[in-house]
Amino acid sequence: MGDVLHHHARARAGKQRYVAAAESLGAPIAPAYHFIDAGPGSAARRWTPHHRPSGSPRAEFSHRRWGGSYVNEKQRKRGPRVRPTEPITACSLRKLLATDVLCGRLKMPRDADLDKLAGTLEHWRLFFHKEGKLHHARSVLQRQASRTLKKLSNDILKLVELDTSNLQAGTHDSNTPPGLLGVLRVRFADSERVYAGVKGIGSHAELAPYEPAMGWNSLADELPKVFINAMKPNNPSFSPGVSDKGPVARFIAAVAPLLTGERPSAASVSTQLKSRRQANRKTRSS
Numbered sequence: 452m453g454d455v456l457h458h459h460a461r462a463r464a465g466k467q468r469y470v471a472a473a474e475s476l477g478a479p480i481a482p483a484y485h486f487i488d489a490g491p492g493s494a495a496r497r498w499t500p501h502h503r504p505s506g507s508p509r510a511e512f513s514h515r516r517w518g519g520s521y522v523n524e525k526q527r528k529r530g531p532r533v534r535p536t537e538p539i540t541a542c543s544l545r546k547l548l549a550t551d552v553l554c555g556r557l558k559m560p561r562d563a564d565l566d567k568l569a570g571t572l573e574h575w576r577l578f579f580h581k582e583g584k585l586h587h588a589r590s591v592l593q594r595q596a597s598r599t600l601k602k603l604s605n606d607i608l609k610l611v612e613l614d615t616s617n618l619q620a621g622t623h624d625s626n627t628p629p630g631l632l633g634v635l636r637v638r639f640a641d642s643e644r645v646y647a648g649v650k651g652i653g654s655h656a657e658l659a660p661y662e663p664a665m666g667w668n669s670l671a672d673e674l675p676k677v678f679i680n681a682m683k684p685n686n687p688s689f690s691p692g693v694s695d696k697g698p699v700a701r702f703i704a705a706v707a708p709l710l711t712g713e714r715p716s717a718a719s720v721s722t723q724l725k726s727r728r729q730a731n732r733k734t735r736s737s
Contacts, residue, residue: 535709536580539573541566544706551705552698557689560681568681575670576710600652607646614639667707667715671727678702693728695721 537543545565553559560568618635621627667674678699682689691697695718703724704717715723 535576535712537709539569539576539706539709541569544569544572547705547709548702552701554698554701557682557698558685561685564681564684568677571677572706572710579711600649604646604649607642607649610642611639611646614642667703667711667713667720668723670710671724674703674706675699675724693721693724697721700724 541562545559548559559565614635618632618639621632621635675693679689679691682698691699693699695716700717700721703720704715707713707715707720
């Protein structure tokens with residue numbers, strides 16, 4: 452019994468020191484759940500509420516208030532994408548380039564080039580905005596069309612089966628007039644032709660689904676070009692690569708939230724641009 456009491460006393464003292472240290476640092480205390488062993492040789496174990504500072508160094512995790520689980524930064528980035536509604540202007544683009552892209556080592560594009568770049572980006576932003584609405588409406592229509600095609604196909608198949616049965620019965624009956632057999636054959640051929648056409652439409656619809664251009668990847672070839680074209684006149688020796696620390700990757704990472712609502716890192720942009728270049732080289736060489 453003494454060992455159990457000593458065990459609990461040490462646990463309480465440790466927790467008090469932990470909370471006191473967190474409070475002294477000004478870290479907020481969030482309720483969580485902590486596994487408590489009832490003591491040496493005891494089988495009684497339970498989960499009890501305890502407090503842990505949400506700002507403690509135990510990782511860059513945010514603690515949910517009542518669930519006791521952790522969400523890392525990558526999971527937070529994958530939350531619902533919010534479509535940008537603010538227009539891209541030369542003024543807003545100038546601020547963005549100055550803070551996130553140029554880093555004091557490159558000159559700002561000339562006013563005319565900046566206006567042209569902002570106009571191009573705004574045109575693409577509106578396209579993505581329209582595409583988002585179109586994607587929803589088209590998905591609904593496509594599902595309706597798919598269900599209709601399936602029902603139509605099933606109904607015509609029943610006609611084919613009925614006409615097949617009538618033709619077989621007439622063929623096996625020696626008393627069937629030749630003229631009636633001719634009518635049954637024509638009817639069967641017509642229903643089979645219509646059924647084949649409906650099946651063909653259904654197969655084509657399944658092979659060619661609607662794929663919307665929703666992400667910055669659909670502009671992966673164009674974004675570097677328009678950026679370089681805007682920068683060149685004021686930076687004649689400007690010939691950047693696609694490294695994660697280069698201006699092209701920084702530019703795309705900075706403007707993607709304005710275009711599509713995505714928030715890729717410069718490193719992610721660089722990786723995808725490099726993969727795309729390698730794929731293009733293989734395509735050209737073959």
